[in-house]
Amino acid sequence: MRTFLVLASALIAAPVLAQRSLPQPLPIVDAVPAAKDTPFPGTLRLHVDTTDTLHGVFKVEETIPVPPDLAGKKMALLFPKWLPGKHAPRGEIEKLAGLEIRAGGQVLTWKRDPIDVFAFWVDVPAGATALDVRFQFLSATDGPQGRIVVTQDMLNLQPNSVSLYPAGWFTRQIPVSLSVTWPQGWQAASAMREASRDGSRVSYQTVDYETLVDSPFFAGRHFAKWDLGQNVTLNVVADDARFLKANDEQIGKHKALVTQAVKLFGTRQFDHYSLLLSLTEKMGGIGLEHHRSSENGVDTGYFTDWDRGPGRRNLLPHEFTHSWNGKHRRGADLVTPDFRTPMRNSMLWVYEGQTQFWGYVLQARSGLVKVEDTLDQLATIAATLDNRPARSWRSLDDTTNDPIITPRAPKGWLSFQRSEDYYTEGLLIWLEADAIIRRESGGARSLDDFARRFFGTGDGDWGVKPYDFASLVAELNAVQPYYWGSHLTRRLTEKADGAPLRGLELAGWKLVYTDKPSAAFTDANRRQVNLLFSGGLLLGLAGKVDQVLWNSAAYEAGLAVGDVLLAVNELPFSDDALRAAVTAAKGGATPIKLVVKTDDRVRTVEWAWTGGLRYPRLERIGAVKQTSLEMLLSPRK
Template sequence: MKLRQAILPVLALSAATALHAQSLPGNSAPQPVAIASSIPAAADTPFAGEVRLSVDATQIARGIVTVRETIPVSRAGPLYLLYPNWIPGDHRPSGPIDRLAGLDIRARGESVAWRRDTIEPTAFRVEVPKGTTELSIDFQLLSVPASVVAPQMLRWSSLLVYPAGYFVRNIPVSASLRLPSGWSGASALSALSIGESTDFERVGLDTLVDSPVLAGKYVKRVELGRNLSLTAAGEKEENLAISADQLQGLRSLVVQADRLFGSRHFDRYSFLVSVSSRGGGSGIEHHRSSENFESSSFFTAPIENPDAQTILPHEYAHSWNGKFRRPADLWTPDYRTPMRDDLLWVYEGQTSYWESVLTARSGLLPHEMILGRFASLAATYSEGQPGSRWRSLQDTTGTPLIFRGNSPSPSWQRDFDFYTEASLLWLDIDQLIREHTQGARSLDDFARAFFGGRDGDWGEVTYDFDDVVTTLNAIAPYDWASYLRHHLDATDGSAPLDWIKRGGYRLIWRDTPNPYDMAVGKADDVSDYSFSVGFALSGNKVTTVLWQGPAFKAGLLPQMTLVSVGGRGFSREALESAIRTAAQTGKSIPVRAKDEDGEHDFSIRWTGGLRYPWLERASSEPAPLDRTLAPLPGK
């Protein structure tokens, strides 16, 4: 100890001397190298000729897709080829450049040297030789090998490069695709059928990238309405058995969306659904199709996972909100220009509102399931999201740019709340419009005015914050700008929850989960005690701990495994019994958990019993919220 005390002042003096020396004149002091780009910006000018793209996916089960591409060139000299990076729908740079391999560029049969840009690694500089009229490009896209029967979603954005300097809508592309023997597929692109070898219609690069191909060995197609279909691909044929009730719900979804928006911004639309044991319940929107990845029970047991049933309505609503109408600073002319996500609370937030409403209106889920979903969200933002005390809803729109996997503490950090909390913001706006117009108008009118109109136009119309406010004021005059900015910018822990009272309901707590939370918990193997002891479990492993909740204060950590509770070996029944006992005795709940360092004892102070959120009718009068969820009648 004495030796350390003697050394520390010497170290401190040495450090101070070194810092002082760095500031003396005469020492080396570099200046930064200027960052300049030679890559031409996208311009709205015609592209001479067409790009020919040939994709060979016959070895996709081995994780290999081979690309051959021909790009016409009009002059010798430097040319930049870009690999798509900022992909619409991802809201972030997401092009899988790390999976590109074997890039070979040739002119008149001879290899041409290329050099990757040091600032933008998805850009390649090529010196085009004199006399060259086209470049031939070959490469492979590699991925983890999959089962030979696993369905695949082929995204064209991963399977091409394109010349810089043009709006991608001005670059015509003729594409062809080869699939493994016995496979077939579907896309929004025109083709007589997608089989082992398919040539697609010539389209602009933007349309091609917006039109993925679903392919597999077992494929089923059903018609849902005028120019609307669903194509599903699965690992087993029996996974594609769509129940009559679900089929009716999907057909009703099409009808309800037509009645809501009053127009269509596509010539045809196809739901593309991959059902697989590898499915994760996710989706990506496109103008004329969806791109969905679901579990193998998506069709065979739909009510067992209600959350998954809202995904098709979500992606379908995006054809209007997100694809036809798009935030001005989120629309980009190519796949190199960065997207700005500040209006995702409209793009994703309002779409998340419509996913619940359209799911209820179409009958894909019963009314009480959607009420349970709203109750769970209301509870989260009334007391389960302490991060709203430092991070605004507006700031969460930056999450796609900063997210790097699971948050260590999602309740404190917040992540994708521009979906969930913003959906409640729009629910509140719906109920506020109904209240101020005595039920004569609603958010339905906003949707028809803002996202509808121009029937048959499947281009893009951009908007900004002022456009949203102007349309709301045309529906129901109010200080919408102040209202929106208050809820978007607040960091006081508040949330848009007045819709509960306006909608004729109240948030209550019971000791059993509502039907929605019960089904989701069973489907995801999650037991959520966030509103009581303050943690959630998958099996006996702690998945999340509520920031400053009872378990947090006791020291319990995510990823710990529960060993015992209340003196009994861990089970869900033992935990719930201990929570009930603590409510009666007022004593803390003893918990033993283990991690890689061994077993540890904790004492959780919680005497409030089991608590799960429900929405309950506030009176016998008709509830405006019920009207929101009721199907729209035909004219």
């Protein structure tokens, strides 16, 4: 009884807890009008002043006609969000500043859409016929802010960063007339064509907004231009004029690139094409495709250090190939009406993977990169994927989501996370496809036949012809009957320990490791110590750990990205000391002792790697005089 009374008293004295509130969320309402495939009534007029190179500020003045049915109503203006070539929502809306909108001289109030922050709503006065828009694009002035696009000697103007467009229309239906004021004395290049000039102010021919966004500019104080034939030009800006000293042989290999590409595809899917190239240590690097141009940024020694090795000479063949693959032929789920509609990247293993394949083929066929260096580069690609444990849990098709999942941000455990592997593993898949076609046809056909049939659809046509998996398989079967559907599905969805190296083997080569790096490997790792295949460690400058291979000896030693090596076997750290220690430990039982700084702590770890230095190479299988891979890399007559 006493216990009962105590419990009853406690219950009476306890406070009554309030019932948890459970509200219903407000509905998500997308008020921005969907794009219609009808002509926009009027022409946008856009002027960009690029002369403030000291601050890296682009000043924008834009006149946007008001459709008659929107006068006196709300009108939505959009900043490009989903960017072609980047396969993701990468528009730098945070750099838009100073936005002011007027109509008839009256300042209007604008309000950002609460759902889509790339959209701006404007109350248009009755009777208004145009909106006058002013804003600045504040380009990055320091690395953490984003890619540097303006220096004192050059700039990269991307129209998507300096324009708004009206919501409700396909972007290909919106005409735009662009003019740009360039810094005094600078020269500019683009796929855009000049209409008139007034001093440093250049007006360009009117195009649709989709074409405008697809037509970036490089401009600079130090500029050179070469005609490569086939209506293709190489336009180069540099930090200094001395970096523009290209010799006839070098330019000849660029001409050969154009010739070999046209021989491969059989057509030019452009009316004219501008390879835009920056040679710089100041402006940010880039490799971005467009239909009639490409943005390419490499270091200053592209011409002057030519003999050091291949360098970045794969970039131009890759981006040029995109005029056919990616821009003209494109996965159907990547075709969008505007730059607001999300992109779906399921076919990037074709878009980027086969472009990666043809980029390496064309670099060899043109002589931009020697065949032996190309083989060594392919060895590194194969070895990297063959040492990627993430393949055991994450299939290739899922990596096509990476542009959206992670915008090329650094990863702590790249080998166990994967990244945009549809590039390099896609290359191996298409290398295998070429070998299969050669085998099944008795050497009568190759992937060249597919490229000519699939990508070259009509000379000068720079429209878009979409495809899906079924139509791709049908085109492959038209070239060479095979189980293409099931074969490609297996390659895209398999989870395996090791890379798909069957294509290399069918082409007459196998992946091996030696204790001496190839010239191409050394060239590609000028600023790193690459021991990923020698115990799982990649170092940057001054002993900083840039990558650790998952479950490798370096991983088991407790090393991680961001650590700094201070000493090796009781000697002060140096790149040579580390390599010497790896060599000395080969075949023994004694681990390598490393003194490591992690944050504010110093510790000693034992790196139990006794396999010595290992560098990837391709080794010929058998005594075949010329393998099918060598045939693939040979120039077309």
